[in-house]
Amino acid sequence: MNSVNNPSFSNNRLINWFKLSSPSTFYPVAGKLIPIFWLLTAVFGVAGLWVSFFVAPVDAVQGQGYRIIFIHVPASWMSMFIYLVMAAWAGLGLIFNTRLSAMMAQALAPIGAWMAFLSLWTGAFWGKPMWGTWWVWDARLTSELILLFLYLGFIALQASIDNVRRADKAGAILALVGVVNIPIIYFSVKWWNTLHQGASVSLTKSPAMAQTMLWGMLLMALCFWMYSIAVGLMRVRAIILEREAHTDWVRQLDEVKN
Amino acid sequence: MWNSPAEFFAMGGYALYVWSSFGVCALVLLLEPFVIRARFKTIVLRLKQECLAEQFDRESSK
Numbered sequence A: 001m002n003s004v005n006n007p008s009f010s011n012n013r014l015i016n017w018f019k020l021s022s023p024s025t026f027y028p029v030a031g032k033l034i035p036i037f038w039l040l041t042a043v044f045g046v047a048g049l050w051v052s053f054f055v056a057p058v059d060a061v062q063g064q065g066y067r068i069i070f071i072h073v074p075a076s077w078m079s080m081f082i083y084l085v086m087a088a089w090a091g092l093g094l095i096f097n098t099r100l101s102a103m104m105a106q107a108l109a110p111i112g113a114w115m116a117f118l119s120l121w122t123g124a125f126w127g128k129p130m131w132g133t134w135w136v137w138d139a140r141l142t143s144e145l146i147l148l149f150l151y152l153g154f155i156a157l158q159a160s161i162d163n164v165r166r167a168d169k170a171g172a173i174l175a176l177v178g179v180v181n182i183p184i185i186y187f188s189v190k191w192w193n194t195l196h197q198g199a200s201v202s203l204t205k206s207p208a209m210a211q212t213m214l215w216g217m218l219l220m221a222l223c224f225w226m227y228s229i230a231v232g233l234m235r236v237r238a239i240i241l242e243r244e245a246h247t248d249w250v251r252q253l254d255e256v257k258n
Numbered sequence B: 001m002w003n004s005p006a007e008f009f010a011m012g013g014y015a016l017y018v019w020s021s022f023g024v025c026a027l028v029l030l031l032e033p034f035v036i037r038a039r040f041k042t043i044v045l046r047l048k049q050e051c052l053a054e055q056f057d058r059e060s061s062k
Helices: A013-020 A023-055 A064-096 A099-131 A139-160 A164-178 A181-191 A211-243 B005-013 B015-060
Strands: none
Touching (some): A013 A023, A023 A064, A023 A099, A064 A099, A064 A139, A064 A164, A064 A211, A064 B015, A099 A139, A099 A164, A099 A211, A139 A164, A139 A181, A211 B015, B005 B015
């Protein structure tokens, strides 16, 4: 459909959203959004770290050691949230057969895997002084480890299939099946009697912690969130170029021509 | 809350655990964009070389 022939149709807001789902339209838009998300990451990061180290009071039980919470909880939240977003993109790609959705899913997997890793790493360094052990086969720790393996499995599966479209489909099915693990992680501390403490912040209760600690955690969570978007957009741009290398619009890009 | 920088870095005796967590976190989050930047540059370079090769092809076949 040519926009010159049919201006009323192309001015429709819904159509413009569909336009964005084409890699050639999304590529420059993503390029413009990246600096904005880096700026937001920096602002929330500085504010979050300031609150984490200089405003939040020392914990009565855990002393200064509790400050690991300010990266442990945001990393854990993001590891679960990114998985849901990744699975949603993968599912959209499977249903509508859109190229960009599958690329988005692929772009999010590594950062999600890093968040899961950081969650386990910071958890280990928190568990050692407080529980006296780096690792236990506790329900929450184990399900988070499975989440890391799901991410790695998704990345490895996609990398092992030469046909890109087939790789997208196989990856999407793995991602969608893996979603079952997310509620297991979230409710693990309720369903099983485990060493890991219950949720400090829940959707249904008022938070069981000091106001300033909560603020620090929320600011750091926003920082991690903006970071994930910035990094995701950066990676999706590289993936777009790799996958669309044969197309004319890529050849016409300024960064390729000059 | 902190009376001296030394006290801050000591983290009330939890220095190893707090700084290992924050350190590795910072390292991972800072390295990631550089890795992506390198991947992006690699693909742009490849595309440039392909364009150049096509241009040479066209010119030499004239």
